Amino acid sequence: MIVVTGGAGFIGSNIIATLNTMGYSDILVVDNLKHGIKYLNLVDLNITDFLDKWDFFNRIVYKNIFRKIDVVFHEGACSVTNEWNGRYMMKNNYQFSKNLLHFCVKYRIPFIYASSAAIYGNGSKYFIEEPQHERPLNIYGYSKYLFDQYVRVILPKVRSQICGLRYFNVYGPRESHKSTMASIIYHIYKQMISNQDIQLFIGSENFQRDFIHVSDIVSINLFCWRNNISGIFNCGTGIAESFQNVAEIILKNFNRSIDTIRFIPFSKNMSRKHYQTFTKANLNKLKETGYNKPFKTIKEGIPLYTTWLNQNKDILFD
Incomplete structure (x- = not known):
C-alpha cells in the first residue's frame, strides 16, 4: 500500500494520478476535506481508501498499525503563507510531520515529504540547502524550516529513506481549490476568461x-522513491x-x-517584509543524485x- 497525505490536494493528487498510470492503485489518501471542493481532485483517481488526517494521526500515535506500507508521500500541510496562527501552523505542519516521520522510521517505511523554498526567505541570493542560507519570512516558512532542521538531526541515525523536497513555485492542474494560494498562472487565466484586466x-x-x-515535481518524487534517495533537495528549474x-x-x-x-x-492582506520577491533553485544537490x-x-508549461484549464473550465469556474 502507498500512503499519500494531502492526497486530495494539488501535488498529492498529481502524484496519485501518475501512480495510477504506472499501475499502482492500492493507495490510501489522507486529507482534511473540510474544504469539500477538493473532492474534485479525487473523482478520476483509482484509490483503495480514504482517512481523515486526524484519524490517521491517532492511528499512528496509538500504534494501530496498518498493513505493509511501501512508501509515504507526505504532501499534506497548511500552505497559506499569510496564516499567522502559529499554534495551528506548528501543530499541523510540524508536530504531525514529526509523528509521521517517527512512525515511518520505526517500521522502515520510505518517507518522502514536501518542504518549501519559503525556508530561504529573502535573506540569501544563493538558495543552497544549507542553514546559513535559510531565513524564513513567515510562520509557514518557519514550520517547514524547523522540520527540515529536525530531519537533519536524525537522518544520520536512521536506516530508512527520508527525503525532503523543497518545492519552489509549483503550478499546474488540480490547484484551483487553493484559492488565493493558487499560482499566479491560475489567477491570470481566471481574470482573462472573465474579461477582466490582468492585475x-x-x-x-x-x-x-x-x-x-x-x-x-511528481517526476522528482517518484525518482527519489525508486532510487532510495535520502536528504533535502531543491525542486525548481533554476530559472x-x-x-x-x-x-x-x-x-x-x-x-x-x-x-x-x-x-x-x-495587497493589504500581505506585508512586503514577509513576502518573497525572488527565488531561484540551486540544483547541484539534486543533480548529484543522478x-x-x-x-x-x-x-512549455504554461x-x-x-x-x-480550458478543458475543465466548466467544472472549475462558475
Whole structure:
C-alpha cells in the first residue's frame, strides 16, 4: 500500500494520478476535506481508501498499525503563507510531520515529504540547502524550516529513506481549490476568461520566482522513491521569471493585448517584509543524485496548463 497525505490536494493528487498510470492503485489518501471542493481532485483517481488526517494521526500515535506500507508521500500541510496562527501552523505542519516521520522510521517505511523554498526567505541570493542560507519570512516558512532542521538531526541515525523536497513555485492542474494560494498562472487565466484586466502588483517586473510545472515535481518524487534517495533537495528549474513575463506569455498564447495588464498597489492582506520577491533553485544537490530529466520551461508549461484549464473550465469556474 502507498500512503499519500494531502492526497486530495494539488501535488498529492498529481502524484496519485501518475501512480495510477504506472499501475499502482492500492493507495490510501489522507486529507482534511473540510474544504469539500477538493473532492474534485479525487473523482478520476483509482484509490483503495480514504482517512481523515486526524484519524490517521491517532492511528499512528496509538500504534494501530496498518498493513505493509511501501512508501509515504507526505504532501499534506497548511500552505497559506499569510496564516499567522502559529499554534495551528506548528501543530499541523510540524508536530504531525514529526509523528509521521517517527512512525515511518520505526517500521522502515520510505518517507518522502514536501518542504518549501519559503525556508530561504529573502535573506540569501544563493538558495543552497544549507542553514546559513535559510531565513524564513513567515510562520509557514518557519514550520517547514524547523522540520527540515529536525530531519537533519536524525537522518544520520536512521536506516530508512527520508527525503525532503523543497518545492519552489509549483503550478499546474488540480490547484484551483487553493484559492488565493493558487499560482499566479491560475489567477491570470481566471481574470482573462472573465474579461477582466490582468492585475499585477506594482513592481511585478522585479518580482521573480522559479516556476516549476507540477509534472516535474511528481517526476522528482517518484525518482527519489525508486532510487532510495535520502536528504533535502531543491525542486525548481533554476530559472527565475518575472510575474510580468508570465502574464505576457499567457496573453500572447491567447492573442490578447498586454495593454490589459493593470498594476495595483500591494495587497493589504500581505506585508512586503514577509513576502518573497525572488527565488531561484540551486540544483547541484539534486543533480548529484543522478536526476537529469529536463524541466519544462514556462513557455512549455504554461500552454500545457492553460489547455487543461480550458478543458475543465466548466467544472472549475462558475
